[in-house]
Amino acid sequence: MGNIEFEKIKRPENIKLPHMLDFYPLEDEKSTRISQFFKNLKEGRLTTTKCKECGNLLWPPRIICSGCLSDKLEWVDLGVEGELYAFTEMKAGPPLGFVQDVPFCIGMIKIGGLLISARIDDARYEDLKIREKVKLKIVELEDGRVFYRFRRIG
């Protein structure tokens, strides 16, 4: 009875950020059929898909139209300036991967006929106003992927 073995075991101290905790979408052609969106973004253009059959503007970008189920879609520019519809600031309770950024602002932005959510950089909650104009900004991750944010114009 006295010879039960006790052994301390080790697990890796650091684990690479797993894909399932990476909020940013995969954007290359091997991963998605809307990689054009990210190519356009790399050129400073915020775009989405529009249905050539019924004219529906679709967001997020799609491969079929949810209005008429056509797969004949085209890429259209949304412009680079939007208007703040609503905003708030993440002050407490951030998710993993956002902790280092707190506090930061998040908004709903009217742009090109859409209402999209996005981070608002270089601003505090107290500075912002409903209907304020904001401008597109592109952020690039370490691995070259890109995503859109907005910033104040003033």
Next chain:
Amino acid sequence: MKKVAIIGGGATKCGKREATWRELVQEAGKAMFDNVDNISPKDVEALLVGAAQPERFVFQVHVAPMVAEHLGITPTKVIATTELMCASGQAAIRYAWACIASGMADVAVALGVEKMFMPDMAEAQTNMTCVLDREWDGVNAMSAPPFFAMTAQRHMHEFGTTKEQMALVSVKNHHYSTMNPIAQFQKEVTVEKVLQSLMISPPLNLFDCSGITDGAAGVFLVPAEDAKKYTDTPMYIIGSGQASIGNAVNNLASITEWVPLKLAVKEALRTAKISVNDIDIAELHDCFTISELMEYEAFGWCAKGKGGKFIEDGEPYIGGKIAVNPRGGLLGCGHPLGATAILQSIDILQQFRGEVSRGRRVKGAEIAVAHNLSGAANVHSLMVYSRG
């Protein structure tokens, strides 16, 4: 379609529990079987488990068979987990109801459970960020508090709603939860206390938000014609409504008016063959204070934009126009996602039976609604229950 009855149920204490996911299931399961005579685990033919994110919170999927195993249930007709985020428990009730109403099963259990406290709470918050469209909204840290904060901001902007009016919802629901022994929060709050609590995501303070909660609860459903074999005081499902419009922020019907809720209310009243004035108790999904104000409006108890005034006038209290959340709501009781709708249904059953403490009892209540919203308030689910 057969008429369906809920004949009893049981629940855990809710809050930050020193217990694992499976222990919450065992506590609720035992309480549930202890609550009803003449029923044993071997009688259960259908088991629906409402669980929103067990794969995230406790790293376990295929959870319905685990529930069955721990409670000695061996379903022969239907077994499945139902996920509809904050309405996962109501999804379980709805499918259990369908199993009985269709004649597929004679005894069904709807059991909801969520273990939300994790050693690192940032990980729990991360789980809440894949509820909205993760790649296009969640990526912007759009979890529930920022989304509902912006909803509140727009409601204040368009209708003049104030933070003080929103705080009154928290005051009311915490008042009722002090009389609910299984509630997470047992202390009264004041408007000042709400406004001075930690700012989470302006204009929402901590006490404008429902909690992170561990909890589980289960109920039995049987054909109405069999109900009296088990209890003298069953309650009946007399109607329901459920509607969903859009998902990503761009595709919602509106930010400040919950159109799917209006549709679900209309359908619930139509199927129950009642008018909104026949409702005696409304257990509404107050995940945030702003939610409850917008729900008064969508049900039509007050005009659009007048939710704040409605609570200022005391109308959603017991004795007012409609008793809203005499259980204590999600704000007072906590919000263990998958369990919430089951907890609502058990409390309504106890109201009908006169088993709740006097201070929060709705005397003579005959008809109640239970409501859950989920996601970006793009889905609204409603059940209508009656005493007789």
